[in-house]
Amino acid sequence: MDLKIAARMIAVLAIGAAMIAAVAALREAGSEDDAPATRLRDPGGEPANAELVRCRDLGMAAADDAACLKAWAENRRRFLGAPPESAQP
Numbered sequence: 001m002d003l004k005i006a007a008r009m010i011a012v013l014a015i016g017a018a019m020i021a022a023v024a025a026l027r028e029a030g031s032e033d034d035a036p037a038t039r040l041r042d043p044g045g046e047p048a049n050a051e052l053v054r055c056r057d058l059g060m061a062a063a064d065d066a067a068c069l070k071a072w073a074e075n076r077r078r079f080l081g082a083p084p085e086s087a088q089p
Contacts, residue, residue, distance in 0.1 A: 048074060 048071060055068035062068040 048078075 051067065051071040052075060055062040055065065055071055058065060
């Protein structure tokens with residue numbers, strides 16, 4: 001094997017390893033899962049948000065919780081607006 005070919009192969013391998021290391025570093029830097037979860041657990045603002053977070057943490061049991069049903073209805077009303085008068089029974 002020629003010395004030039006060996007040097008080129010080593011250079012290509014070094015560049016490939018550097019690219020893999022850079023991609024791994026960028027991937028690791030982008031996966032900051034702790035920051036959003038902390039913000040969601042402690043919403044700070046409205047009491048309704050705290051109730052929605054509590055209901056989320058209950059999981060399937062929240063479907064039977066009257067406070068969760070009320071919080072969800074209020075949240076829907078807030079975002080979707082009041083239903084039209086003709087739609088109310």
